[in-house]
Amino acid sequence: xxxxxxxxxxxxxxxxxxxxxxxxxxxxxxxxxxxxxxxxxxxxxxxxxxxxxxxxxxxxxxxxxxxxxxxxxxxxxxxxxxxxxxxxxxxxxxxxxxxxxxxxxxxxxxxxxxxxxxxxxxxxxxxxxxxxxxxxxxxxxxxxxxxxxxx
Numbered sequence: 362x363x364x365x366x367x368x369x370x371x372x373x374x375x376x377x378x379x380x381x382x383x384x385x386x387x388x389x390x391x392x393x394x395x396x397x398x399x400x401x402x403x404x405x406x407x408x409x410x411x412x413x414x415x416x417x418x419x420x421x422x423x424x425x426x427x428x429x430x431x432x433x434x435x436x437x438x439x440x441x442x443x444x445x446x447x448x449x450x451x452x453x454x455x456x457x458x459x460x461x462x463x464x465x466x467x468x469x470x471x472x473x474x475x476x477x478x479x480x481x482x483x484x485x486x487x488x489x490x491x492x493x494x495x496x497x498x499x500x501x502x503x504x505x506x507x508x509x510x511x512x
Contacts, residue, residue, distance in 0.1 A: 374425070449469075463475065463477055
């Protein structure tokens with residue numbers, strides 16, 4: 362196993378996601394308005410509006426619950442900042458695609474955290490370093506791997 366330099370990458374809620382949710386909510390309401398102007402039945406519009414609001418607030422609630430933390434490789438072990446600092450965790454690649462990866466973190470106490478990683482513009486260098494550390498640490502796992510992983 363080759364040695365990769367230490368790396369830390371932040372994960373968490375992005376304001377972009379909230380903006381997308383808000384935009385989709387407005388698009389749905391505009392579609393409901395258009396249906397109403399074209400003579401759709403009031404009961405079907407009320408049902409669609411209720412479903413639209415339900416899904417919008419459910420998505421917003423899920424966004425608020427999204428964990429924010431840092432995944433760090435110190436050269437010998439992985440650490441997830443939301444768990445105890447002295448406890449190392451194991452990282453497994455669940456999905457490895459050229460543009461993004463899904464990681465499964467597992468702690469010794471059985472706690473599991475799933476992370477979606479990708480080359481965000483503000484963290485491009487950390488993304489490349491994270492992939493190098495994953496390969497060096499042997500975090501391939503038994504998941505889906507499409508394409509060749511470039512480090």
